Amino acid sequence: MIRLYNLRKIYRTGQVETTAIANANLRIDPGEFVAITGPSGSGKTTLLTILGLLDSPTEGQYYFLDEEVSKLTEKRRADLRRRNIGFVFQNFNLINQLTAYENIELPLLHMGIASSQRKDMVMAVMDKLRITTRRNHYPQQLSGGQQQRVAVARAVVGNQRVILADEPTGNLDSRNGEEVMELLARLNEDGTTVVMVTHSTEYASWANRVVQLFDGHVTNENILEGKRSVSELS
Amino acid sequence: MKTFWKGRGVFRSYLKTIFRNISGSKIYFFINVAGLCIGFTIFTLIVLYVLNELNYDTFNKKADRIYRVVELQKSPGGQVQRVAITMPALGPALQSEFPEIASTVRLIPWPTVLCHSGDRRFYENKLTFADSTIFDIFTFHFIEGNEAKALNDPYSVVIDQTTAARYFGKQNPIGKFITVDADFGQNAFQVTGVVQDFPRNSHLTFNMIASLNTLQNKNSPFIGWADNDVVTYILLNRANRFESVQRKLPEFMATNLPTDLWKGLEIYMQPLKDIHLYSGEILYQVNHNMGNIDTVRLFSLIAFFVIFLACINFVNLTTARSTIRAREVGIRKLLGSYHSHLIYQFIGESIVISFVALLLSLPLVEAFLPTFNSMMRGRIIVSYDNQLPFLLGLCAVALVVGLVAGIYPAFYLSSFRSADLLKGRFGSSKRGILLRKILTTLQFAIAIGLVTATIIVIMQMNFIYDKPLGFNKRGLMYIPLRDTKSRSKIPVLREKLLEDPNILAVSAGELTGSGTTQGKISVPGPGGGSLRIVRESFVDYGYVQTMGMKIVEGRSFSRDRLSDSSSVVVNETMANSFSWKDPIGKKIETANGPTFMIIGVIKDFNYFSLREKVDPLVMWLHPNRCQYLLIRLASRGRSSSIRYVKTTWNALLPSHPFEYSFLSNYLDKQYGSERESEHLLIMFSLVAVLVACLGLFGLTMHTTEQRIKEIGIRKVLGASIADIVLMLSRETIWLVLIACMAAWPVAYYFMARWLNGFAYRIDLTPLTFISSGVLVFTIAMLTLSFQAINAGLSNPAKALRYE
Ligand SMILES: Nc1ncnc2c1ncn2[C@@H]1O[C@H](COP(=O)(O)OP(=O)(O)OP(=O)(O)O)[C@@H](O)[C@H]1O
């Protein structure tokens, strides 16, 4: 699903060059739940923007669904992203002027899905994530946990194959954090590939693999055999 | 593009965010729309005015081939003046000499005369004598009568519909008579044609056109080469013959002119379409509602400025507010919007706003048009027949404005990267801030430039109104003397009127001493001989005293000296032009023979307009050619004096309707067009400053919102309100200073040019410029401090809880 070879990302700000990712090699297969950890400034977010086709690497190859995508045009990347990738952010990033329902519907609009079908899809995902009652609320009227659930719903409503999450629990208390993790795990069990950046070893333990970054290098990859599962929790 | 419209749903969701955005920040939306709306209102009004001005005389079907003959008169002193009158023989001579000339016509616009038919009597001020070719050249629509023959015979007259109705009601006017009480006696003119009323957007106005050959008897001043008293128009075969005719004119003048009479005289052809706007320097013309190309240009510039200022507001506010929308852009891109779609959408948004503003401006235009038009003395004629092209034109302008205002913000907004979403928050880019500063400075510069121009115009106008004219304009009543009969009553009128103790003096003569005709004089004997063109003024005894003019040497006309009928009084300019040491007793000779002696020199006085220098002037004692009865009233008991004048007049001249006015009113009318430009300029520059301030208000509000946290922290750390106000205004102070530096030289350049059009003008001092800068600065600071003080007063605890 995702393969990186000798990937390098260098930011230039005036005279200063920052190597955010130095020579990363990584392979993520369909259905995996991968956690990326590492100290602040180690390049986690940068890696996620590249995986999410929001930015292109300075060097190296990136195969997404067996297609080399590091040199694609912005338009082409937008197309790929729209169909395959969902994002969840630490600060939710919902559009404040749209209701919960409209926010979730947004990716479907961009995919050009007919309105009756859209409605079914949105209602189904809202149902699944237990936010149906909040559908006409604006983001400001929702709690952090609810907002994040709306964001997760938006990330998967179009049956995207990959969810990229950057510290999805960062702004949430532990109860809400747990709840979001539970959602991601359940989606993963349904076959969605999940790549999640987190600081917390606790949440990282939900993944079946942990990738550790340090100063732009992948320093360690632990396969977690005893992965926690949803069934275990309940 | 097809993918763009595939997303009808995307579009709708996009509209939703726009509308919810608007309701979330109503004030910014209001500022954008209000600014553009004011811009469109001013723009539309000005365009209506400009179109009217540019379309003068164009209704004439042959307008491209019609020219007016203008004379270039060179005085020995080297001064050149242009006059729109010519010798009567010139037109026919041109026609017989040049095969390129299809036709010529001579016009003599007649001074107001009393006309009557049966018991219907009216003063007519649009009677013109003309060659019968007038109908070949200018476009008339005949309702009755034969166009080809109407003016062939003497004592024929063609009248317009309104005039026909006035004299004859519903009867057929053809063959009926209208009697004209002209200088040359009472004469009955037979109506030979009725035409539709002549359009108002014409430099000529007629309501009665009489045959010119009526006036051309043997001793008439309207034949030959001696006098300069008819307006000549030329119709060319083809417009492209202009060059060849113009080139041959000097030679034509050299061979045809009796040389001694009009030495150094040149002529040129002025295109009909230029007459209305490009005739400011031409004297002796009868331009109805004369326009001025400088005013047209100035107003067009203002229209452009006001819209431009509104566009700047739009760009500034949209980019400043962009941080608010950056997240939306990022998310939309993340979810798969193409960059280009977002650009279309943002441009679309600004075009929509532009059209909303245009739509709102239409009722405003409708509401303000009457006021605007009355300020322009009713010169705007809105035709409702064919509004479509005009409306389409406005839509095109709205489209362009939407594009211009939207294009930068669209690129700016759509360039936000969704990768930044992961970084938490969006910093506003330096590039945007710099652009905003530049645009704001530009706004200030335009505002300062306009205010400077306005202040200078007001100062110059006040200077002109207050300048001593050389005569006393207050309390001088006048009554037009329109025929021989009324003129013959001057002595008895004077005698009777002076019985009222509040009537101080009575005389007759020209209204402002100006003289409406030119004459040629020379000095006999050795050293003289050189011909001078002078203004002629015909006056009665006591004229100088009644007008309150001043004699600097010699004396004025006196009833006690019979010889005064062969004496003249001249003005200082005339005396100086001959460099006489002692002008009294010098002799001058008129073109047709008699010699006159100078008995007095009068202090120069201004007539007509202070744009013009004083010309040499000669005053003759000639009661029979006096145009006005002049009555000097005391400041007390005016209304009873006026009543007394009226009874006296009616008793002596029962068939002459009584009409009167005051010299000060007449003079105010002379400056009317300058006054009207002045008022409009003040109004427009205020609007421009308002629009600029609107933008500043929005920007400061935004900055204050953005810095509310900083302000809170500073207050907690002990900053006073004054510190906060200073902090928020420091930048504006700099911007205004830079704007002043940019605006002043430009304003100086243009206003110095404008002032050069006046013979008497103020000097430009630094104070004028500084005061305009201070004024704009003060307005800006008032706008700013309102919010700065508000922010300074706010509770810091509340501010810190923000976000
Ligand atoms: N747009 C940018 N321009 C320049 N340097 C950048 C940019 N984005 C990130 N960096 C630098 O790249 C390095 C990696 O940043 P990144 O945001 O990927 O770290 P992170 O692991 O996500 O950190 P955190 O845990 O604090 O979120 C840092 O040193 C950062 O300063």
Ligand SMILES: [Mg+2]
């Ligand atoms: Mg990060």
